[in-house]
Amino acid sequence: MSLDKYRHIVVEGPIGVGKTSLARKLAAHTGATTLFEKPEANPFLERFYLDPARYALSTQLSFLFQRITEMKQLTQAGMFEVNTVSDYLFAKDELFARLNLHDDEFMLYQNVFRHLAPQVPAPDLVIYLQAAPETLIERVHRRANPYERPISDSYLTRLSQAYSDFFYHYDAAPVFVVNSENLNFVDKADDFAMLMERIKQMRGAREYFNVGA
Template structure:
């Protein structure tokens, strides 16, 4: 069992790192409500990967509005009624906006973000999954979503860099940084149990988990 204070857990990391797989397993293990970003419902996402310049703003704004509504519902809900696991922080939207939008579009996005003021309760724990860009690219290819297959390693490398920079300064919640290079949470019960045990034992504000060779 998880410690009682871990009511709201967020799993984060760049595309392909395995955050949704881990969030699903963790929510199932502790009988928690599961909140997932709604990528499949974004009508602009596939077109974004075909033509980033043309559809970046539309795809980004859809995510912003969708996640803002989820945040509103979460903020109004009773987190003390049970545990909640999510596969994203709303703060990560700014990373993708900075990466994908041109300067004028980014200024517009910032204005809308400030006007909407999407907020959620602070997580009790954030699990930040890391992997090398080559590993991310391999995992993206393996999961086989057609619209992701043209995603280049350079794009994933820059996204991973932005995540590293963001979490270097992150102090809004306890943070467990996990090197997922040798971990497979989707298919390996042993890997999941190792991480689950590490979560249960976490006591500090920032800790690391890395499975050796």
């Protein structure tokens, strides 16, 4: 099942939805290079979860500059001329800013973001993973990453809604929306094969994949 027409695939979704696991599986299956978020490299992230009001802007700008640096390096090196799978969409950076920043901070952030964003090409396909907030909360608690321990259940709920709102309006690239509640792409070969087949058959700018319990 070739995905060669998609030179740059992004797997996206809120914390705990499984985007990095699926991105890694896709890359291994297709032989693509990978580009993963590095939350552990953000020196403000853990402090943000403990004190959001104080560290939101520092955290957001740190992520923004980290991502634009990576994207520019890859573009200059011609990396997007070969298949690349990443677990973040540059454009979604604004989603977190809108969710976490005060109005004056958000205006400052927008000025910086809008200056940098034109330097980043849109991907060829976005796979947007969805799951109920309760599922995200359970998964985050279960994996127990040290920097995620302070994340509140209410924040994950608000983040899930923010993702839904963002992708409802996003149209810069084709979007394949996947309800991942009853799917396990990493451990169940049939689930992954079904996903690959549905992506291969995708023809429109937005399609949906949902499997009942």
